[in-house]
Amino acid sequence: xxxxxxxxxxxxxxxxxxxxxxxxxxxxxxxxxxxxxxxxxxxxxxxxxxxxxxxxxxxxxxxxxxxxxxxxxxxxxxxxxxxxxxxxxxxxxxxxxxxxxxxxxxxxxxxxxxxxxxxxxxxxxxxxxxxxxxxxxxxxxxxxxxxxxxxxxxxxxxxxxxxxxxxxxxxxxxxxxxxxxxxxxxxxxxxxxxxxxxxxxxxxxxxxxxxxxxxxxxxxxxxxxxxxxxxxxxxxxxxxxxxxxxxxxxxxxxxxxxxxxxxxxxxxxxxxxxxxxxxxxxxxxxxxxxxxxxxxxx
Amino acid sequence: xxxxxxxxxxxxxxxxxxxxxxxxxxxxxxxxxxxxxxxxxxxxxxxxxxxxxxxxxxxxxxxxxxxxxxxxxxxxxxxxxxxxxxxxxxxxxxxxxxxxxxxxxxxxxxxxxxxxxxxxxxxxxxxxxxxxxxxxxxxxxxxxxxxxxxxxxxxxxxxxxxxxxxxxxxxxxxxxxxxxxxxxxxxxxxxxxxxxxxxxxxxxxxxxxxxxxxxxxxxxxxxxxxxxxxxxxxxxxxxxxxxxxxxxxxxxxxxxxxxxxxxxxxxxxxxxxxxxxxxxx
Amino acid sequence: xxxxxxxxxxxxxxxxxxxxxxxxxxxxxxxxxxxxxxxxxxxxxxxxxxxxxxxxxxxxxxxxxxxxxxxxxxxxxxxxxxxxxxxxxxxxxxxxxxxxxxxxxxxxxxxxxxxxxxxxxxxxxxxxxxxxxxxxxxxxxxxxxxxxxxxxxxxxxxxxxxxxxxxxxxxxxxxxxxxxxxxxxxxxxxxxxxxxxxxxxxxxxxxxxxxxxxxxxxxxxxxxxxxxxxxxxxxxxxxxxxxxxxxxxxxxxxxxxxxxxxxxxxxxxxxxxxxxxxxxxxxxxxxxxxxxxxxxxxxxxxxxxxxxxxxxxxxxxxxxxxxxxxxxxxxxxxxxxxxxxxxxxxxxxxxxxxxxxxxxxxxxxxxxxxxxx
Numbered sequence: 001x002x003x004x005x006x007x008x009x010x011x012x013x014x015x016x017x018x019x020x021x022x023x024x025x026x027x028x029x030x031x032x033x034x035x036x037x038x039x040x041x042x043x044x045x046x047x048x049x050x051x052x053x054x055x056x057x058x059x060x061x062x063x064x065x066x067x068x069x070x071x072x073x074x075x076x077x078x079x080x081x082x083x084x085x086x087x088x089x090x091x092x093x094x095x096x097x098x099x100x101x102x103x104x105x106x107x108x109x110x111x112x113x114x115x116x117x118x119x120x121x122x123x124x125x126x127x128x129x130x131x132x133x134x135x136x137x138x139x140x141x142x143x144x145x146x147x148x149x150x151x152x153x154x155x156x157x158x159x160x161x162x163x164x165x166x167x168x169x170x171x172x173x174x175x176x177x178x179x180x181x182x183x184x185x186x187x188x189x190x191x192x193x194x195x196x197x198x199x200x201x202x203x204x205x206x207x208x209x210x211x212x213x214x215x216x217x218x219x220x221x222x223x224x225x226x227x228x229x230x231x232x233x234x235x236x237x238x239x240x241x242x243x244x245x246x247x248x249x250x251x252x253x254x255x256x257x258x259x260x261x262x263x264x265x266x267x268x269x270x271x272x273x274x275x276x277x278x279x280x281x282x283x284x285x286x287x288x289x290x291x292x293x294x295x296x297x298x
Numbered sequence: 299x300x301x302x303x304x305x306x307x308x309x310x311x312x313x314x315x316x317x318x319x320x321x322x323x324x325x326x327x328x329x330x331x332x333x334x335x336x337x338x339x340x341x342x343x344x345x346x347x348x349x350x351x352x353x354x355x356x357x358x359x360x361x362x363x364x365x366x367x368x369x370x371x372x373x374x375x376x377x378x379x380x381x382x383x384x385x386x387x388x389x390x391x392x393x394x395x396x397x398x399x400x401x402x403x404x405x406x407x408x409x410x411x412x413x414x415x416x417x418x419x420x421x422x423x424x425x426x427x428x429x430x431x432x433x434x435x436x437x438x439x440x441x442x443x444x445x446x447x448x449x450x451x452x453x454x455x456x457x458x459x460x461x462x463x464x465x466x467x468x469x470x471x472x473x474x475x476x477x478x479x480x481x482x483x484x485x486x487x488x489x490x491x492x493x494x495x496x497x498x499x500x501x502x503x504x505x506x507x508x509x510x511x512x513x514x515x516x517x518x519x520x521x522x523x524x525x526x527x528x529x530x531x532x533x534x535x536x537x538x539x540x541x542x543x544x545x546x547x548x549x550x551x552x553x554x555x556x557x558x559x560x561x562x563x564x565x566x567x568x569x570x571x572x573x574x575x576x577x578x579x
Numbered sequence: 580x581x582x583x584x585x586x587x588x589x590x591x592x593x594x595x596x597x598x599x600x601x602x603x604x605x606x607x608x609x610x611x612x613x614x615x616x617x618x619x620x621x622x623x624x625x626x627x628x629x630x631x632x633x634x635x636x637x638x639x640x641x642x643x644x645x646x647x648x649x650x651x652x653x654x655x656x657x658x659x660x661x662x663x664x665x666x667x668x669x670x671x672x673x674x675x676x677x678x679x680x681x682x683x684x685x686x687x688x689x690x691x692x693x694x695x696x697x698x699x700x701x702x703x704x705x706x707x708x709x710x711x712x713x714x715x716x717x718x719x720x721x722x723x724x725x726x727x728x729x730x731x732x733x734x735x736x737x738x739x740x741x742x743x744x745x746x747x748x749x750x751x752x753x754x755x756x757x758x759x760x761x762x763x764x765x766x767x768x769x770x771x772x773x774x775x776x777x778x779x780x781x782x783x784x785x786x787x788x789x790x791x792x793x794x795x796x797x798x799x800x801x802x803x804x805x806x807x808x809x810x811x812x813x814x815x816x817x818x819x820x821x822x823x824x825x826x827x828x829x830x831x832x833x834x835x836x837x838x839x840x841x842x843x844x845x846x847x848x849x850x851x852x853x854x855x856x857x858x859x860x861x862x863x864x865x866x867x868x869x870x871x872x873x874x875x876x877x878x879x880x881x882x883x884x885x886x887x888x889x890x891x892x893x894x895x896x897x898x899x900x901x902x903x904x905x906x907x908x909x910x911x912x913x914x915x916x917x918x919x920x921x922x923x924x925x926x927x928x929x930x931x932x933x934x935x936x937x938x939x940x941x942x943x944x945x946x947x948x949x950x951x952x
Contacts, residue, residue: 026393029391045423056430078952115566127335129515129517135551144347176327256950261946262943434673442676
């Protein structure tokens, strides 16, 4: 683009700012903030995780990997297993429940209503998630809403609260809106002409679904699954409020080491690092598998 | 309308409308807890499951409950400040990352988007340890755990969310707009403010909304970084659930969802109006 | 929502991990000797007419705050904790610098005194200490009450719904005996010393055992009971016991008495186990980080007034150590055996004492293992 020749090109001001000023102004504030409140804290946690048992007020002397070995003992592996179980189950449940909803909103209703319906579906997100989990206590209690309704229908009561099924219900409920949002974003971009073409070529709706819809929206499915899995692994509120005495998860265990009855910041730090590790593995797996899927010509 | 597309349309309808029913069921599932909370907010009984009469007393109790109101105010304050700071810092960062290449850029980028990925509790724990070990001792006790530390911790994840929403938008922009502005004699600052910013505004706003909701709802990071008796709403609610709940919490939830529903309706209406206006232009 | 993974390629993550591993190794090897979260004395005085209290749920209510406000024009705010360990955790991680009055239990006070976390009280500023019962004038945990003023005492026991549980409950061992009937209808306190102590007692050992073998036995016995426990909670059992969700809860005496008094139509009973339980007393202390020690003294003096103590005991149902107040209590409250148990019942009870750190750690480890199952 050349400037109009009749106008003199603007003279550079004599005090032109140095070239590195602009990127610095743009990137420094965030960089400093992240350094102070993310990078350094993570390194401190790593250091603390090497101290066997430390509470505030004690001197820090990293001495070894004892905390990590403690994690591998048979008493604590089930905790990790339970967290994984909750996260994976919630991921599957939200996928199964959320996909039809997202599909219906994205592909079955007219464009001008989609936003409204979608946002109405996720509106409960704006009430505190703690309040909604508390509501589930009221519903799932032995004398709660659910059992009252069941008894009215002459059905036996279900003992769900303070056990794993309650946690699953709570977690699925909390994470379903996020899954629907992500799936919707992916399904909205679906090229309907592909579906039309498939119908023209004689595909059944089921074939069209599995061979076109799912692969096309795969990035959305993967992103949603990853989000739900990660959030599930770190979920504290649902297992704490709905899980009772026998549903210890990694997040609750970490909380107890810092703000709860046992005060072991070293063990808690090691657990925190473990959690981050598990999440990183999940991401790495997904990147690998996702790349392969993308490469296979979707 | 060719016969085949007619086929498809009927194929679409033949695709069982179970999806519509299923979605309705899921809507029911989503709103069931809200309905239960609403039901008990009007129920004149502290413990019983059954209906014992209509009453407004839980709403009165809630409005007189200074602890919850303070907690609510704190939550809004924290979210407001955190999002405001994060909007500025995060947008600048997103623009910087989109424009420049520099050694260590990938490391910077990874760190910048890390809060989206690591679980809340890991961030909460790390921040507490940092504050307890470094910030408070080094500042000679000037920095204390409290509202300020909560805001500082919230900025970290708000910044990542806003940055990623903005960066998606930047990638879709016409890269020559700013160049053109500079050619026409604008200073870089002017080009930024008058050309780039308006283009990015929708993304910034939606990023801010997302960050605001996440900050309001955050429990773990707030509990770990709070101190001095400062409580945000989730912390206060959690404390009450642990020590025995009075039904005025139900009143709070009804008020919250009505308020947000109302705000959301207003926002949608405004958006609809601006879209209509744009149509007319 | 845009896919986030696009921001992280495998290579960039590897580089990040390498860099941070290097830094971390450097940090770790550089060593330390830095202290984690030292709590420093108050640097600034707080507002003269604001007081922040950190206490148990049963010791305070809005009515008390209102009367104090009318009396002194001071605004009181309070926060609740449900176990001494949580309170100590909060204070020691630097989160409790705004509290001027705290209500620890006796053994926690000993710990705090040792760590110099509470101030020595200026007795000349306190009036009403002579009102305390003789046994509370001195304390094995705080000689001469140099740092604390007792405000309540009680026992830990079991409260149960006598309509649903027909057998009479008398001892800790009944928990194990009725395990199958009580599956998921039973709660225990969220307190490591209380729960482990109760189990040790049921095995015939001391509440404060330091013998690792005994502690392990207690842990094993608890793991038998664990599947029947709905949840560990110190305060949240009340609503659900009243609603009928829970049938038997381990509770502090004052909470139990409150539940019984407020629900006379339910047949709730509180029992102090025969083999003995923990006898505790809570006291008011002023932490060294208190921003308002002057107002704290006012609060302590207020609590020591017999009229106020009577009022609180009648409303909040905790046993007062104030002799003058006790004499003024109406008969039903005074004769309430759950609040003021007779000597015979109290004989086998023990006070929880602070344990040396190595033993504490054993308890903590078993507790973490127990709650992780």
